[in-house]
């Protein structure tokens with residue numbers, strides 16, 4: 001289990017993270033979302049043991065992370081710009097990681113290299129950016145880490161490779177309960193792969209929730225009535241977060257339990273009634289009001 005308790009980090013006088021409390025259970029895929037400069041990489045670097053927090057605790061399996069070598073053998077971190085030794089081939093990097101990770105599986109490295117059709121004898125710096133990222137994934141998955149930390153992991157990968165990588169990640173989570181922390185600006189990507197999300201804004205963790213809970217609590221409703229307008233009483237009960245009229249159809253965003261909402265609406269005999277799920281992007285906007293709009297403008 002990964003935990004941050006009251007963790008803060010300053011750079012000179014700039015507060016990059018302020019009193020962050022976060023927990024990630026084993027086998028979970030946690031998406032950390034935030035705009036540029038929100039503090040995602042700083043948080044990740046605390047967890048990877050690269051930075052030390054100024055205040056609070058940063059632990060993995062209850063052990064403090066910073067300068068903890070045995071913990072580092074369980075964590076693999078792929079930064080937004082993967083790093084390789086200069087002039088090294090994938091095969092040479094594999095040899096290096098084999099010496100760092102007791103869980104390294106040589107057979108898996110060979111299978112993954114085959115799957116991605118990687119020439120393991122070619123110097124890594126001669127590969128394209130997207131290819132270098134694929135190599136980082138091949139090395140990470142061959143190390144069989146307990147925890148995989150990914151900073152903007154799928155940037156620069158083509159759709160086919162993205163799918164391949166996502167499937168491999170999900171496989172490792174399902175098979176051996178690997179835990180993944182992913183930071184991203186891309187809400188759709190996070191929605192696709194994560195089961196928990198944390199939203200970070202100006203160094204503060206605003207929301208941390210299970211994605212299904214977030215989705216179960218907020219709905220989009222489309223209704224239309226014979227006489228043109230929904231009954232006042234219904235609106236009073238539903239108390240929509242947002243209302244829109246599109247021709248004769250009303251669109252409401254409402255909070256609450258799906259069955260209860262459906263029952264109330266059916267009692268008013270609408271001629272059209274649809275209850276639709278919201279995308280993560282929509283939840284983000286409606287749940288977070290002004291902050292949601294501000295962040296949405298810089299996320300994709």
Ligand SMILES: Nc1ncnc2c1ncn2[C@@H]1O[C@H](COP(=O)(O)OP(=O)(O)OP(=O)(O)O)[C@@H](O)[C@H]1O
Pocket residue numbers: 011012014015016034035036037038039040041042043
């Ligand atoms: N080593 C550093 N020295 C000084 N300031 C830093 C350092 N690292 C980060 N910061 C500052 O801390 C804030 C948070 O940066 P961080 O890289 O964690 O954000 P981020 O959410 O990862 O952003 P992005 O999405 O742009 O990568 C930024 O204002 C950044 O300028």
